[in-house]
Amino acid sequence: MEFWIAALVVALLAAAWLARPLLSAAGAAPAEPEAARDVQVFRDQLRTLDRDIERGVLAEADAEGSRAEISRRLLAAAAQAERQAPARPAPRSASRAMAAGLALAVFAGGGGLYLWLGAAGAPDRPLQARLEEVRSAQAQRPSQAEAEARMAEAGTPAAPEPAPGSEEARMRDLVAQLRTALADRPDDVRGRRLLADSLMRLGDMQGAQAAIHEAVEQQGEAAPAEDRVALAEAMILSAGGYVSPEAETQLGRALRADPANSVGRYYAGLALAQTGRYGLALRFWRALLAEGPADAPWIAPIRAQLPDLEQAAARAGQLAEAGEPAPPPAALPGPDREQVEAAGEMTAQDRAAMIEGMVAGLAERLQAEGGSAQEWARLIRAYGVLDRDEDAAAAFARAREALAGDDAAQAALAQAAADAGVPQ
Numbered sequence: 450m451e452f453w454i455a456a457l458v459v460a461l462l463a464a465a466w467l468a469r470p471l472l473s474a475a476g477a478a479p480a481e482p483e484a485a486r487d488v489q490v491f492r493d494q495l496r497t498l499d500r501d502i503e504r505g506v507l508a509e510a511d512a513e514g515s516r517a518e519i520s521r522r523l524l525a526a527a528a529q530a531e532r533q534a535p536a537r538p539a540p541r542s543a544s545r546a547m548a549a550g551l552a553l554a555v556f557a558g559g560g561g562l563y564l565w566l567g568a569a570g571a572p573d574r575p576l577q578a579r580l581e582e583v584r585s586a587q588a589q590r591p592s593q594a595e596a597e598a599r600m601a602e603a604g605t606p607a608a609p610e611p612a613p614g615s616e617e618a619r620m621r622d623l624v625a626q627l628r629t630a631l632a633d634r635p636d637d638v639r640g641r642r643l644l645a646d647s648l649m650r651l652g653d654m655q656g657a658q659a660a661i662h663e664a665v666e667q668q669g670e671a672a673p674a675e676d677r678v679a680l681a682e683a684m685i686l687s688a689g690g691y692v693s694p695e696a697e698t699q700l701g702r703a704l705r706a707d708p709a710n711s712v713g714r715y716y717a718g719l720a721l722a723q724t725g726r727y728g729l730a731l732r733f734w735r736a737l738l739a740e741g742p743a744d745a746p747w748i749a750p751i752r753a754q755l756p757d758l759e760q761a762a763a764r765a766g767q768l769a770e771a772g773e774p775a776p777p778p779a780a781l782p783g784p785d786r787e788q789v790e791a792a793g794e795m796t797a798q799d800r801a802a803m804i805e806g807m808v809a810g811l812a813e814r815l816q817a818e819g820g821s822a823q824e825w826a827r828l829i830r831a832y833g834v835l836d837r838d839e840d841a842a843a844a845f846a847r848a849r850e851a852l853a854g855d856d857a858a859q860a861a862l863a864q865a866a867a868d869a870g871v872p873q
Contacts, residue, residue: 678712
């Protein structure tokens with residue numbers, strides 16, 4: 450109620466300030482121009498001249514010169530007075546109608562804007578409280594080392610040895626040779642970039658992170674945005690798609706140097722979504738979708754996650770921060786088997802980013818807020834495609850518990866579990 454009273458008072462003051470000139474001018478008499486007074490003076494002089502002639506004080510012949518001069522000045526003053534004449538005041542009724550219209554526009558316009566942009570009934574969120582929330586959330590986020598340790602505890606199946614003569618075997622040999630060469634060239638930034646890229650392609654995210662980190666450290670403040678984004682990407686993939694505070698710092702520094710870096714903007718949007726800043730994440734990703742190109746590696750994961758992100762932003766009242774809506778997504782919310790398998794056409798790092806980002810985002814939302822049987826089924830099938838059998842079984846158990854009593858949902862979950870190879 451206090452908000453509405455304050456808003457009403459402000460609207461009244463604004464309407465009064467706008468209407469005051471109209472109401473005060475409606476009854477005011479226009480000021481007489483100075484030239485009009487001169488006209489009256491010259492007319493009085495002509496009448497005085499005529500009276501002097503009638504009384505015999507002045508002869509007619511002597512008065513002609515004076516009459517001609519006074520008449521000339523009278524005509525000049527009359528022309529000047531006409532130019533200085535004020536505009537006729539508007540009728541009082543028209544001024545009052547205009548003032549009422551302005552007041553109505555203030556109330557209607559302000560109320561309409563609030564209904565469009567505001568959040569009626571939302572509790573106050575003072576700046577200090579919001580800053581405390583951000584600091585608290587940042588303090589609770591796992592660090593990069595903690596996230597990598599959790600990934601190590603979860604364990605990942607060892608990759609099979611490549612067949613002799615295969616492309617992967619040749620790349621590993623080249624990586625070994627590059628490591629040997631770099632051992633004697635500690636200042637070779639370009640070589641470390643090449644090593645990091647090669648390790649990325651081999652799926653060695655932590656090795657790639659170490660190599661690009663050395664390149665960034667050697668360059669210091671002069672490190673380009675591309676290197677910082679590559680470092681952040683390696684950190685994110687090493688943490689299973691989680692954007693740690695350290696990775697977010699690298700992204701921030703990269704985007705300050707190059708705000709147009711598309712890969713950095715994609716991961717910045719992912720970081721914002723993971724920390725509850727859904728509206729700003731939408732702004733980042735919608736801009737990337739609008740810019741394209743359609744075959745960019747970040748387009749598919751953005752379209753897959755966009756519906757869930759829009760729903761989260763709507764629930765949090767953050768849609769006003771998101772800007773204009775993006776083009777309609779080409780895929781259903783959340784990853785399904787076809788989307789995950791389609792990632793095989795991408796490079797290793799792009800594929801890992803797409804899959805982990807999609808699965809992690811969907812799993813986090815379902816764990817926190819629940820979802821439909823179709824969404825749980827997509828998560829179970831995605832885990833199955835990724836050979837994460839334990840996660841698939843755990844998701845199946847949580848979904849069955851969350852949707853207990855819904856026979857149709859239970860049947861859909863059972864089919865998804867069978868597709869993922871989960872024993873029942």
